[in-house]
Amino acid sequence: MANIGRYNTLTVLEKSDHGLYLDGGPHDKILMPTRYVTPDMSIGSEVEVFVYNDSEDRLVATTEKPYAQAGEFAYLEVISVHPTAGAFLDWGLSKDLLLPYREQGNTHFTEGDGAIVAVYVDEYTNRVVASTRLHNHLPAEKPPYEVGDAVHVLIYGDSPLGFKSIIDKRYRGLLYHQETSDQLEPGDQFTGYIKKVHNDGKIDLRRDPSGYGRVDGVSQIILEKLEAAGGAMPFNDKSTPEAIRATFDTSKKAFKQGLGRLYKQRRILITENGIELVNE
CATH class of the missing domain: 1.10.10.10 (Winged helix-like DNA-binding domain superfamily/Winged helix DNA-binding domain)
Structure with a gap:
């Protein structure tokens, strides 16, 4: 079964003048356009692809790598702004990612801005879209970390206690002010370290190994x-x-x-x- 907005390993079913058709399970055949086809791909072989909707709202497969897939968070650049739809973000694919106005909160984005967003699949349209309402997309499971683990840190805000962070594109953490002398800004990214994982899943970070x-x-x-x-x-x-x-x-x-x-x-x-x- 193909999962929209995520990487999938799918089987090649048939060739066509437009590319290869892959087995999408309940989603039927999914086209991988010719520009992504390589000589080693043949009927019956398995290929790793990212599945999403093209500009005509059809499911397509690509070997391009997005900066984030559904269920992850990322810092993305605003490429353009549509007067009624919202902001379009560069997420590494040929088709830009939509950040609808309804998901922008009180922020007014313009071309060239950076946006810290959650990437998800809209349940009503099955389209991959973005949201700045990060708290609505945090995972329910407890983070799988041990004290001292090295992690990717993305700063998305500040608080009286410290810098609000996204860890490994998925979990939320806090880097206390006393753990760094740097003046960090939303969008800053670096390698940090797990200081503590609380029973409720909250994570404390260190800027340096402990x-x-x-x-x-x-x-x-x-x-x-x-x-x-x-x-x-x-x-x-x-x-x-x-x-x-x-x-x-x-x-x-x-x-x-x-x-x-x-x-x-x-x-x-x-x-x-x-x-x-x-x-x-």
Whole structure:
């Protein structure tokens, strides 16, 4: 059975002048246009495709990869705005994704804006569409994470406690303000780490790996950067978070912890002008 708005492995039933017809189960035959057909595809073979509605509202299959499938969240660019339908988003396919006005809340989108949306299949039209009402599309199951797992993080908002986040395009989490010194904005994306999964499914995040492993890792990065720079760099605990992130790819808090560990080990000197390797 073919699932609309998602990747499917379907069997080739027959060839035509327009492409290949695939077994869509209850959806009958689904056309994969000729431009996606490769020489190794033949009758009886299985192909991995994404199924969605074309501009004439027919189900079609494509080997193109959307930035998100139904059941996932993504940060997408507004390509155009229709006066009555809504905003059209670039989601990686030849046909743009519609964000209907009814799903935009109080936000007024214009061309070039970024939109953080849930991708889903409308139950009335069977079309794949987008929504900014993220809370309506969160999964019910408990997230399958362990403390310390690395995850993809998409920032979608701010709160008094921290930054609201989407994890791995599917789950909601919170990155507490004390976990990062960066000023994050909606649309920012990076690798984060699971700090805690609560019994109700809520997730706390870290910007960097937790515990001593984080300090050891940052310390090693600092040493490698120092060696590559000839033994001295103009960085210390007075450096800006932005400069530290750009050079060492870590937060200022983790950087300071890494410096402290190296200093206690007598592997670096901290001066007014920066840091230096200790000659052994």
